[in-house]
Amino acid sequence: MSHEMDFTLVETYFHISPNGAAEPVLELPATDFLNREIAYDTLLKAGEMVQATGIQLPASFVGMSFFNLSITNLFFAAQYNRYLDLSLHNLTYQLESHHDHAHLGFKINELRWSDVPLEEQERKTFLSQAFASSFRNEINEIVEAVALSVDVKSAMIWNQVGGQIHAVRDYVFENMKDESLLASFQRDLDILIGLPAEVFNRKRNPFVHKPRYIENPWSPPDGKLLIRSSCCMYDCRVDGEKCYSCPRLLPEEREERRKLVLAAAQ
Numbered sequence: 001m002s003h004e005m006d007f008t009l010v011e012t013y014f015h016i017s018p019n020g021a022a023e024p025v026l027e028l029p030a031t032d033f034l035n036r037e038i039a040y041d042t043l044l045k046a047g048e049m050v051q052a053t054g055i056q057l058p059a060s061f062v063g064m065s066f067f068n069l070s071i072t073n074l075f076f077a078a079q080y081n082r083y084l085d086l087s088l089h090n091l092t093y094q095l096e097s098h099h100d101h102a103h104l105g106f107k108i109n110e111l112r113w114s115d116v117p118l119e120e121q122e123r124k125t126f127l128s129q130a131f132a133s134s135f136r137n138e139i140n141e142i143v144e145a146v147a148l149s150v151d152v153k154s155a156m157i158w159n160q161v162g163g164q165i166h167a168v169r170d171y172v173f174e175n176m177k178d179e180s181l182l183a184s185f186q187r188d189l190d191i192l193i194g195l196p197a198e199v200f201n202r203k204r205n206p207f208v209h210k211p212r213y214i215e216n217p218w219s220p221p222d223g224k225l226l227i228r229s230s231c232c233m234y235d236c237r238v239d240g241e242k243c244y245s246c247p248r249l250l251p252e253e254r255e256e257r258r259k260l261v262l263a264a265a266q
Contacts, residue, residue, distance in 0.1 A: 067164065083116050
């Protein structure tokens, strides 16, 4: 098998790659988020880039970006049978501005990996240990540090994970046609979802979530949208409003928005 790996998907959606951002306005070692002062200053900068009205939005976005590391390894394990070294010491955190929005992501300092076993039980053991080690030794602490640096509860970040992983799964199954790849992705995702709650230092595995769907007014008549598992705080910005799929959006508010979308399309 060639050493070449296609980072297009994770680079496009999660901004994770060996190349990194083209023109980062700020970058720092990912481990620097363990320093409360550096984390706070970085979150302020990220907040300015997205015109945040408070600190909750950048804390939400930055905190969630660290979960994308696990999702990235789900892709590469399924597609290449490789588990990338995405440890914090091997990552540079980057912020890139794009006028009305910002990209938060990681540059992989050195591209290296471990081969994932093909035999089912060996694979399950390997990935269980790899994912558990990543959370226990790094991600749990970094998410708590991000929340602590701005004095918000880390649950604001953790509670979003269930919706995000189902959104990723839906995208994969809607857009990829390779049945063997889909089977491998689902098998490896089940391993992540099956990890015990103590791996995350939580009362429950945050990836365990029962998805709920609503009508998608941008794709009538049969389109569906996944309701987020928790608010991402995107409304906490200048002229911001809750996402159409926000669980905090009242039914009457969503109905009014639905009518506006349908009217605009006619």
